Amino acid sequence: MFGMMEAMLSFLRRQVGLRTDSASATGSAHAKLAYIAGKEIVANGSAIKSIQRGTIVLSDNQTSKAATISPVITEKTMLSFLGASSRGQTETTKYDKTGHHFVRISLTNSTTVTANREYNGEEPATVSYEVIEFY
């Protein structure tokens, strides 16, 4: 009987571990808790590492423009398009009147956001974006 109790206590000690156990994803419960607590998502209270925002203007003769941001890890970063605006245009074809409005953006590399459009229409276009990097 005593031997069985001792075996059960020994099993529990191994499973729960000690507060001094080093962090491990496969160790005791204490080690696993230390492992989870050490994760940046938990330590910082958020999965988001950084948010950057900006606005780029493509001037009247441009179809592409690149803005610089703080370095991000592109594999862990999303780029949000917040909208674009442009003035009307007084050309004669429908394509000329609207083509310069349609702007797209891309995270070109770790420090660059680029705005592009197919047609400048001799009018500037303004585009806003948000860069969200995760841990």
Next chain:
Amino acid sequence: MPYYAQIDAEGICFAVTQTAGEINRADMIEIDSLDESILLKKYVNGAWETVPEEPQTEPEPPK
């Protein structure tokens, strides 16, 4: 988080950005806020000057 205005070779502001950290580049001017009113203005001796727009030509009326 710092704010920057980015200027082209002529000193014209083409982007304003709220970055995650400090950026040290000659074409990035630190500003106080994400102020979009300085877009397309020229940076001259520490101040933003409005660049006069070229007059647009009116389309010819249909004949």
